[in-house]
Amino acid sequence: MPDVSSGVPDSVLHRFRQGDLDAFEALFREHQRPVYGWILRIVRNAAAAEDLTVETFWRIHRAHDRFQPEYPFGPWARRIATRAAFDWLRAQRPEVELTAQIADTLPSASAGNPGIAAEIRSKTALAFGRLPPSLSATAILAVVEEQPHKEIAAALGITVGAVKLRVFRALRLLRKDLEKQGIMP
């Protein structure tokens, strides 16, 4: 399947596979923004997302000889980006949580609802940050970012059914955690 989602010609994909640095730069220029955006959605930290974008493209370059030019580059890059983001989440916990303070620094599409007390929002964000990365990342992509389950499944290397199960488990664990804190959603 050709990479119809990008403006990169097939010849660039083939040259990238052979290790051509110019082809790699062309792919970087084309995919830098979506890769950064995807990582940002998972880690929710702009500075970390920039570092992880660099890390992701380094990993992509390292794996150039395993890339199959007949398949699209975007989903392959997204899988590598997801693994890099997961590695970061696992390494950071529990030092860095998805606190409301971090969330406030993000370029958000909409601000939080003032009807919900800031304390509840903060506790919810903290409780969410305590979930295992595999659950929290899946839930945030599916529930908050409203990404299609099929795309999430492809990025995580799991089935759509497994995505739904992870979301359900994440929400159930979050509910239990909030109930322990006396918050009844």
Place this chain on the structure above:
Amino acid sequence: MNAHDENRIKQLLKQSLPPVESNAEPERDLWPAVLRRLDADPPRHSVPWFDWALIGGLAVFAVSFPATIPVFLYYM
């Protein structure tokens, strides 16, 4: 957890962690940083793990059955 509870948790989560805007982009050009990373840590051509497993298996086999070594050498 019923569907009603699930929806309420989802709403709370959305309000607590607002979505990232769709056109988010890095504040700087990351290409120079990628180049620096490539220079600092060039790609390694490492031996895959299954090659090491094969070598290890052959070594164990050779130690266990030393009489087979000449046979292996003959066919190499």
